[in-house]
Amino acid sequence: MEDRDDARIEERRMLQESVERFVARGYDFAQRRAALAEPDGFSRKHWRTFAEMGWLALGLPEACGGLGDDMDQALLAEALGQAMPAEPWLANVALCAPLLANAGSAAHLAMAEAIAAGESFAALAAFEVQGRHDAFDVTTQAEPRGAAQWVLDGSKTLVLGGGCADVLLVLARTEGTRRDRQGLTLFAVPASARGVSVQALPTYDGRQTATGTLRRVLVADDTRIGPVGAAWPMVQAAIDRATVMACAEAVGAMTRAFALTREYVMTRQQFGRPLSANQVIRHQLVDLFVSIEQARAITEAAAATLQADDATRMRAVSCAKAFVSTAGRALGEDAVQLHGAVGMTDEMEVGHCYKRLAAHANLFGDADWHLARLDALESAAPASA
Structure with a gap:
């Protein structure tokens, strides 16, 4: 059992490293901007690469050509999230393909398999x-x-x-x-x-x-x-899965925004010394780092409940989304503030990070909506003896 766990840890480490290498070499900021300028608003070349790497099948059932599990898909989402991909990975692989795969019919499994192979798009x-x-x-x-x-x-x-x-x-x-x-x-x-x-x-x-x-x-x-x-129970479960993967993507964007900000304050000179020499800024960086670790932990906890009963899953998902929506947006705002006004220009990557995190705050329900869902779940829970 221990050997099997060690093997899974090693497999996930290799997956994370392979995605991070791709992001660094094949999907840097300039390539993201080029993808956004494509007629479709994303790069079909990148989409084919995702399919060839097996990323469109990750986390899906074996019956439709899938591999890996929910935690693998969340790991991919976080690593890929550092590139803030323009490609509709979230809509297809985290939302529609699982919904089709769980429908049970051969025809719908075939549709999910076509998505996993990069041959079809669904919404x-x-x-x-x-x-x-x-x-x-x-x-x-x-x-x-x-x-x-x-x-x-x-x-x-x-x-x-x-x-x-x-x-x-x-x-x-x-x-x-x-x-x-x-x-x-x-x-x-x-x-x-x-x-x-x-x-x-x-x-x-x-x-x-x-x-x-x-x-x-x-x-x-x-x-x-x-x-x-x-249809509602299976649609709700699919939206919850996509919400977790969106949170994982946001953790990736938070990680990238933090790295850019740390580098900036360590190199930007003011009055003959780097901004990072200011103790207040160093403390602010620590707070940002802690918020990323908290967001990652609560997202991983939510991913671990995707196969649990409805109430358990919904609680974990709403806890994660409420936290990551708030923490992600706050981190994006702080990152831009530490860059100054230049941080909001289209030429600066940190501004793109902020926009992704601000948009994520409302995607699949904002923090207030998820807190209200948590309250409804607690109200509906049977009273303990």
Whole structure:
């Protein structure tokens, strides 16, 4: 048993080193800016490299060509997060592929396998404007047409990776009222289907998102993912997984911002001595370092619960997101402040770190939303004897 644990530790160390080497040599700041300038808003060459390295399959079930586990995927997310990738890794590998893989059907496993091979892109179209962070707040309707078809109508926002998606995983209401968690059904809708309109919208941190509109979209019943009216538990679990991986990415961005800031204050001269000679700044650097270690620890703890029961997973995920959202944004602000006004220019990498961390603070629910979810979970827990 001990030998097996040692082997896993060594495998993870090798994985981390391989990703860090790629980031240092193949995805530096200049290459990130070049990727953002591509027509798709990311580099398809980098995406093919991710697939060749096996990173698009990491953390997925073996049934769809996956390898490794949740902790491996989190480790990849953190190491890759130092590059603040423009590629839709989070939308595809951390969100859509696990959702498809857990659906159970051979067709959906094949879709997940295509994502893992870098051959297809998918995007989850769940969130709507009126729901804000509540993905279950759905007005998009799916009505049966005969015995084997459905008609979808509605609008979606924050469709992460939607601009390049071949398939939209659309969460629609088949029964119930707007905020019911029951009565939600998931459909795999081709982005090219008649009546589907997708408008790509890059976010300020370089991610690609989109709005989606469905007008009388006719789909076959075999596009349905899972049972009718019972999609919310699996969608919620998929969003929780993506939230953990987003936290791991943020830890990577925090690590990069800290390294840039430490280097800057050690070399920037003021009144004939480096900024780091100021004791207050040295103390500030220590505080930033501690916040990174805390963020890493709470994220790893959340990743370890992804296969646990719903309540355990949700508590751990919300604890992690609430902490990392707050700590990450604060670290980004301090890093920019220590660089001075130049830190917010597009030519400075630390400004990109700040934008990524500021955007992460709201992605998949801000700190207030997750604290409210924690409060609801505690209120719903049975009282101890």
